Amino acid sequence: MKSTLPKIVIIGAGFGGIAMAKYFKNKPVEVLLIDQNNFHNFQPLMYQIATGGLEPYSIAYPVRRIFRNYKNVRFRMAKVNSVVTSEKKIITSIGEITYDYLIMATGAQNNFFNFEPIKDKLLTLKSIPDALDIRSFLFQNLEKALSNDTQDLPEVLNIAIVGGGPAGIELAGALAEMKRYVIPKDFPELDTSKMNINLYEAGEKLLGAMSEDSSKKSYEYLKDLGVNVFLNTRVNGYDGSELLLPNNTTFSTDTVIWTAGVKGAPIDGLPSASIIGGNRISVNEFNQVLDAKDVYAIGDVAAFVTTENPMGLPMLAPVAQQQGKHLAKNILAGIKGKTFKPFTYKDKGTMATIGRRKAVVDLPNWKFQGTFAWLVWMFIHIMSLVGFRNKVVAFLGWMLSYFTYDKPLGLIIRRFKR
Numbered sequence: 001m002k003s004t005l006p007k008i009v010i011i012g013a014g015f016g017g018i019a020m021a022k023y024f025k026n027k028p029v030e031v032l033l034i035d036q037n038n039f040h041n042f043q044p045l046m047y048q049i050a051t052g053g054l055e056p057y058s059i060a061y062p063v064r065r066i067f068r069n070y071k072n073v074r075f076r077m078a079k080v081n082s083v084v085t086s087e088k089k090i091i092t093s094i095g096e097i098t099y100d101y102l103i104m105a106t107g108a109q110n111n112f113f114n115f116e117p118i119k120d121k122l123l124t125l126k127s128i129p130d131a132l133d134i135r136s137f138l139f140q141n142l143e144k145a146l147s148n149d150t151q152d153l154p155e156v157l158n159i160a161i162v163g164g165g166p167a168g169i170e171l172a173g174a175l176a177e178m179k180r181y182v183i184p185k186d187f188p189e190l191d192t193s194k195m196n197i198n199l200y201e202a203g204e205k206l207l208g209a210m211s212e213d214s215s216k217k218s219y220e221y222l223k224d225l226g227v228n229v230f231l232n233t234r235v236n237g238y239d240g241s242e243l244l245l246p247n248n249t250t251f252s253t254d255t256v257i258w259t260a261g262v263k264g265a266p267i268d269g270l271p272s273a274s275i276i277g278g279n280r281i282s283v284n285e286f287n288q289v290l291d292a293k294d295v296y297a298i299g300d301v302a303a304f305v306t307t308e309n310p311m312g313l314p315m316l317a318p319v320a321q322q323q324g325k326h327l328a329k330n331i332l333a334g335i336k337g338k339t340f341k342p343f344t345y346k347d348k349g350t351m352a353t354i355g356r357r358k359a360v361v362d363l364p365n366w367k368f369q370g371t372f373a374w375l376v377w378m379f380i381h382i383m384s385l386v387g388f389r390n391k392v393v394a395f396l397g398w399m400l401s402y403f404t405y406d407k408p409l410g411l412i413i414r415r416f417k418r
Contacts, residue, residue: 005030005072006335009090009097011080011267012105013040013063016299016320018386020103021073022066023328029335031073032099034092038063038077041128042385044317045394047167049131051138051174052182052410053401056128058393061386080106082269085292090267101294101331104267104281105324108300108315111261111279121240122258125167132414134257138175139412141255142187157195158253160243162235163260164201165208166352169218171257172199173355176225181405197227198251200243202234202260207360209314210350214360217369221354235260262315264301276303280312285342287327298323304343317384318348353377356401 006029010017013035024031042059049056067073079093089098110126112119123137124130138159145156159175161168175197183192199222205215206222206229222229230245237244243251264280271291276282280303282290287302289295299320303312313319323343330340349363351373359374361367378398385391400406 003030006100006331007032007098008101008103008331009034009099010103010105011035011090012107012299012301013037013075014043014105014107014299014320015317016107016324017103017105018063018066018324019321020105020298020324020328021070023325024073024332025070026072027332029072029332031070032097033063033067033073033075034078034080034097035063035075036077036079036093038075040066040386042381042390043126044166044384045381046125046128046131047171047174049128050125050134050171051178052135053174054394054397056132058390058397059385060128061390066386080267083267083295084269085271085295088294091269099294102296103327104289104295104297104301105299105320106265106267106301107320108262109265110258111263112258113261115235115238115258118238119258121238122162122256124258125171126262135410136412136414137255139410140415142183142190143412145190146187153194154196154252155241155254158251159195159197159255159257160251160253161197161199161257161259163258164199164203164206164229164231165259166350168199168201168259169206169222169354170352171259172197172222172227173225173353173358176222176227177355177405179226182410185406186410196251198230198253199227200230200233200235200245202232204232206231207352210352210360211362211367213367214352214362214369217360218352218354221358225355225358262300264303266297266301270295276305278303278311286330286340287323287343296327298327313345314350316350319345322346351377351380356405 008029009032011034021033039060039062045059048054063075080090082091089096110124123134141156161172179192206218207215263278266281274282274290281297281301283297283302283304287296287298289297300315326343351361353359357371357374359377360369361373382391382395
């Protein structure tokens with residue numbers, strides 16, 4: 001028998017989509033959650049996968065298991081190709097699906113800017129496969145360095161990271177610790193002094209969205225770890241072996257990791273006027289998509305532009321989670337004939353880690369750095385993981401790394417080739 005309950009379709013099993021679907025538990029609605037992967041992954045710890053600190057299963061959790069006890073929530077693994085708002089349906093890889101309410105929680109994708117034509121020459125860190133590719137490529141190069149002509153060592157050993165946001169500095173810090181503590185143990189014949197880790201940031205400071213104190217401390221931490229940090233340095237190009245820099249200078253490397261920017265990942269079919277700067281979907285204070293009835297957007301893909309936030313709210317997990325819960329409340333209220341309430345973001349702070357006992361935390365009324373910040377960062381991230389097993393595995397992995405100064409996961413299981 002066909003259900004007479006309102007049908008809510010959520011596209012994307014990220015932080016916002018999961019939070020929203022959870023809120024609908026046992027409510028008088030029918031929820032269908034769609035994602036092209038069958039798991040939810042904790043993206044802030046992706047760099048740990050890339051550098052061998054954690055395995056993928058530590059930060060990923062099956063979507064179906066999350067909603068195992070939710071009678072009114074179903075899941076389909078599918079790619080959504082487009083939306084037809086006039087007919088209230090979406091076109092997917094498994095057929096057409098109708099909806100009463102549609103929520104776009106599709107997140108963000110890499111923004112390569114003018115590097116789009118050569119993006120295949122770059123390594124990225126936006127998904128678990130990306131992270132595994134980086135890990136394999138790094139260890140393949142270390143093996144290659146031992147059997148290679150010394151003339152080619154700079155290209156094989158050097159690493160360039162483009163972008164000084166949280167992902168860039170966390171990855172740089174982890175790689176620097178690998179160089180200092182792991183590689184000398186596993187590759188004693190290798191001269192690590194010939195390995196350079198360069199971080200390039202086009203802006204005047206690291207962590208542009210965080211406080212001045214956090215930016216300066218992050219810079220100090222990276223320098224102490226041996227990372228070469230270049231501020232106000234816009235990368236001009238890359239030919240696969242040399243990074244082109246200002247003043248006609250170059251940096252020899254075949255490992256360029258791109259963390260320089262992201263943009264929204266909207267679904268085709270929305271009104272063209274609703275797609276604004278950063279490829280994000282323009283929404284109002286209720287997260288409604290402009291000129292699209294009963295269509296909403298939350299999280300990284302959505303942008304509510306105001307005088308206070310001319311670029312929209314920051315692309316952070318807490319924003320998506322809060323929007324998901326709030327929109328769920330509004331939809332349930334709307335079904336009962338009540339009016340929607342505008343969304344207000346409650347800033348709970350931002351943080352980043354640069355390595356062992358090195359982190360920066362910006363809370364609304366308190367900013368701190370160092371060991372205590374690192375402990376807070378570790379606690380928050382462990383508690384935010386989905387699933388008890390994931391929390392335990394991540395905690396044990398970090399404790400092992402802390403006491404042994406080691407990252408044990410250096411297997412080259414999937415050989416990476418461009």
